[in-house]
Amino acid sequence: MATITNTLIQGLTAQMVQARLNTADAKPFLFATHFPVKKVNGFIWRTLQNQLAKSNVAADLHTDNGTILRKRRPIFESAKGDIPFISISRELTRSEIKDYQTALAFAQDDDAIKLVQYWGEDVDFCFNGVQSELEYIAWKLFSNAGKLEFSTTNNATYANEFDLDYDVYSELKLKTSTDWKDSNNADIIGDLVKLVKTAKDLNLNPKFAFINLNELYKICSSEQIIKACASYLANAVGMAQTPDLTQVNSMLAKQAWLNGIQLRVIDQTITREFADGSQTSGNPFEDCRIIITESERLGTTQYEILQENNDSIIRAERAHTIIKKYGTAEPQSEVTIGQADAVPVLDTAYRNLYIKTDATDW
Numbered sequence: 001m002a003t004i005t006n007t008l009i010q011g012l013t014a015q016m017v018q019a020r021l022n023t024a025d026a027k028p029f030l031f032a033t034h035f036p037v038k039k040v041n042g043f044i045w046r047t048l049q050n051q052l053a054k055s056n057v058a059a060d061l062h063t064d065n066g067t068i069l070r071k072r073r074p075i076f077e078s079a080k081g082d083i084p085f086i087s088i089s090r091e092l093t094r095s096e097i098k099d100y101q102t103a104l105a106f107a108q109d110d111d112a113i114k115l116v117q118y119w120g121e122d123v124d125f126c127f128n129g130v131q132s133e134l135e136y137i138a139w140k141l142f143s144n145a146g147k148l149e150f151s152t153t154n155n156a157t158y159a160n161e162f163d164l165d166y167d168v169y170s171e172l173k174l175k176t177s178t179d180w181k182d183s184n185n186a187d188i189i190g191d192l193v194k195l196v197k198t199a200k201d202l203n204l205n206p207k208f209a210f211i212n213l214n215e216l217y218k219i220c221s222s223e224q225i226i227k228a229c230a231s232y233l234a235n236a237v238g239m240a241q242t243p244d245l246t247q248v249n250s251m252l253a254k255q256a257w258l259n260g261i262q263l264r265v266i267d268q269t270i271t272r273e274f275a276d277g278s279q280t281s282g283n284p285f286e287d288c289r290i291i292i293t294e295s296e297r298l299g300t301t302q303y304e305i306l307q308e309n310n311d312s313i314i315r316a317e318r319a320h321t322i323i324k325k326y327g328t329a330e331p332q333s334e335v336t337i338g339q340a341d342a343v344p345v346l347d348t349a350y351r352n353l354y355i356k357t358d359a360t361d362w
Helices: 014-022 094-107 112-118 120-143 188-201 213-221 223-229 232-237 245-254
Strands: 037-039 044-048 078-082 085-092 173-175 208-212 262-266 270-273 279-282 289-293 300-304 314-318 321-329 332-345 353-356
Touching: 014 120, 014 314, 014 321, 044 332, 085 094, 085 120, 094 112, 094 332, 112 120, 120 208, 120 270, 120 289, 120 321, 120 332, 188 223, 188 289, 188 353, 208 213, 213 223, 213 245, 213 262, 223 245, 245 262
Parallel strands: 037 300, 173 353, 208 262
Antiparallel strands: 044 078, 085 332, 208 289, 270 279, 289 353, 300 332, 314 321, 321 332
16 A cells, blocks of 8 residues: 655645636536536435426416315426446656656756646546546437446446436437438428427427437438438438538427427547556447437536645645546655546436437437
């Protein structure tokens, strides 16, 4: 067991680490936009059906002296579980510490700000690592109808006790009538019309359709969509071109039976490193999926903070993310840790339609 010591970066303070953490760029990550961060009491996540989209029940006409009919409260479908512990770390080894000390000698003072590359990049790396895992969970869970299993293929350590399954109703898991990758024969507009009607029949008000970038390519390459987006003149002379996302959304908004539905594209790449050092990268949003929703807000990222008290460790907090830095005496190294007790929660789990676009069953 390594002995924890104070940081080996001379002049480094908690205020410096906090400032670096505060300026870390979170804009590339989409989960906080669609799953806003929310602190909870205790390390349990919970979700309620209809939390984001409640039905407006009309009042009734009554006689002056009559009893007013009591309306029932919704029977909320809920899911809950333990908030998982997410963590990542990086180490400045003894040989790298030698390089730091040489640079420090040339700097002729102990101002750690001047040598920020020796500690700041590890703070960024750990912050980004925590956000990347939350991004992965959010979109993998959402695009797979509220189900996510952890294994050694998507997690460096085996943690199956945190498998997620919202047990979404089968009536919400659908398939298209045509395979959307068949650019010549896919009836994308017809499928969307049927899906919007199904949503309406289930008392849902569909407004958005989430897809990944590969699905957008298939939609934009469809002959039906190209013709629908082209002007009358372009169709007449046979010079219609592949549309972009803006043009497709403009066309969908004008379709009579689509309720003004708009596409939202999730284009993310998450890299995972395994115990042997190998890496894989990919979009956590599943291929051949379109998820129809009532809102762009899909849930919350729920988190709790575990309080710690160790004067030997530099500690900084930014919402759900904690960064810790400390040195070890044996082996001699400088350790940076990023961690969070957090998880994206799919509050709208039972108010979305989950569709496979390759015309296959779930």
